[in-house]
Amino acid sequence: MDEQLVPEQAPDFAAAEPPAAAAGPVIELRGVSKAYPLPTGRGSRLAINDINLTIENVPGRGQCRVILGPSGCGKSTILKIIAGLLEPTTGEVLVDGQAVKGPSRQRGMVFQSYSSFPWLNVLDNVRFGLDLAGVRRDEGDDRALELIKRVGLAGAERLYPKNLSGGMRQRVAIARTLACQPRIILMDEPFGALDPKTRREMQDLVADLWSDPDLDTTFVFVTHDVDEAIFLADKIVVLSAGPGTILAELEAPAPTDRTRQGLATGLYSELERRVVELIYGDRDGAVPGGAG
Numbered sequence: 001m002d003e004q005l006v007p008e009q010a011p012d013f014a015a016a017e018p019p020a021a022a023a024g025p026v027i028e029l030r031g032v033s034k035a036y037p038l039p040t041g042r043g044s045r046l047a048i049n050d051i052n053l054t055i056e057n058v059p060g061r062g063q064c065r066v067i068l069g070p071s072g073c074g075k076s077t078i079l080k081i082i083a084g085l086l087e088p089t090t091g092e093v094l095v096d097g098q099a100v101k102g103p104s105r106q107r108g109m110v111f112q113s114y115s116s117f118p119w120l121n122v123l124d125n126v127r128f129g130l131d132l133a134g135v136r137r138d139e140g141d142d143r144a145l146e147l148i149k150r151v152g153l154a155g156a157e158r159l160y161p162k163n164l165s166g167g168m169r170q171r172v173a174i175a176r177t178l179a180c181q182p183r184i185i186l187m188d189e190p191f192g193a194l195d196p197k198t199r200r201e202m203q204d205l206v207a208d209l210w211s212d213p214d215l216d217t218t219f220v221f222v223t224h225d226v227d228e229a230i231f232l233a234d235k236i237v238v239l240s241a242g243p244g245t246i247l248a249e250l251e252a253p254a255p256t257d258r259t260r261q262g263l264a265t266g267l268y269s270e271l272e273r274r275v276v277e278l279i280y281g282d283r284d285g286a287v288p289g290g291a292g
C-alpha cells in the first residue's frame with residue numbers, strides 16, 4: 001500500500017464539477033523547478049530545472065505523453081507536481097487554464113506500488129471514490145461494474161486484493177482512478193514490478209484506454225523503459241539526468257501503425273536510437289530498454 005496514497009489521493013469532491021474541456025492546453029508547466037532540502041538540513045538540491053511542457057487539448061482524441069529519463073532525473077517529482085501533491089519551488093502548473101493548488105479528483109494517480117485498499121473487495125475498491133462523492137449506490141455499482149469489465153476483471157468483483165495478482169491489482173487501481181472520470185491520469189512506472197507478459201498485457205490496456213475518444217482522458221505516463229515509451233506514447237518527453245531538464249519531445253508512431261511485431265523487428269529502431277542517444281550520448285553500452 002502506498003502510504004501517501006490514502007490521504008493525498010482522496011479526491012477533492014468538494015470541488016466543483018470538472019469544467020468543460022477548455023480550448024487551451026490540458027496541462028501546462030511553466031518554468032517549473034523543484035529543489036528538495038538536503039538531509040543535513042542545510043541547503044537544497046535541484047531535482048528538476050525549468051521544465052516547460054504543454055499538452056495541448058485535442059478534442060475527440062485521447063493523448064498519452066510519456067516521460068522518459070534515467071533513474072533519479074525527477075520523473076516522479078514532475079508527476080507529483082502535476083497531481084498537486086508537491087509544490088514547485090519556482091514556476092507553475094495549469095490544468096485547463098487553472099493553476100494547480102492541490103490534489104483533485106480531476107487528476108488521478110496510479111503508482112508502481114499496489115494501492116488497493118486491502119479490506120475492500122474489487123467492487124468496493126473501484127466504488128471508493130464514487131462513495132465519497134455521494135454517488136447513489138445503484139448508480140455507483142453500475143459504473144464500477146462497467147469499469148471492472150473494461151479493465152478485464154469481470155468475475156473478480158468479490159475478490160480481495162490479497163487474492164489478486166500484481167497485474168490484477170493494477171487493473172483495480174486503473175478502474176478506481178477511471179471511476180472518478182478524471183481529466184488526467186498520471187501513472188508512475190505502474191508496471192515496473194510486473195513480469196514481462198503481464199506488463200505487455202497492461203500496456204495493451206493503457207494503449208486501448210488512452211486512444212479511446214469516449215474517455216477523453218489525457219494520460220501522463222512515466223517510465224524508464226524505452227520500448228514501453230515507444231509502444232505507449234503519442235509523444236515522448238525525454239529528460240536529462242538530474243536535475244532533470246527536457247532534452248526533446250519526440251513524436252511516436254501513430255497508435256494504428258504501432259505493433260508489438262514492429263517493436264520486435266526493429267521497425268522503430270531509429271526512434272529508439274534517438275532516445276537512447278539523447279539519454280546516454282553515444283556512450284558505449286547504451287542498452288535500449290535499460291535506460292534506468
Ligand SMILES: Nc1ncnc2c1ncn2[C@@H]1O[C@H](COP(=O)(O)OP(=O)(O)OP(=O)(O)O)[C@@H](O)[C@H]1O
Pocket residue numbers: 036037047069070071072073074075076077078224242292
Ligand atoms: N522527498 C524528497 N526529499 C529529498 N530529495 C528527494 C525527495 N524526493 C526525491 N528526491 C530527490 O530528487 C531527485 C529526483 O527524484 P525523483 O524521485 O523525482 O526521480 P525519478 O526520475 O522518479 O527516479 P526513479 O526513476 O528512480 O523513480 C532524486 O535525486 C531524489 O533523490
Ligand SMILES: [Mg+2]
Pocket residue numbers: 075076077188
Ligand atoms: Mg520515480
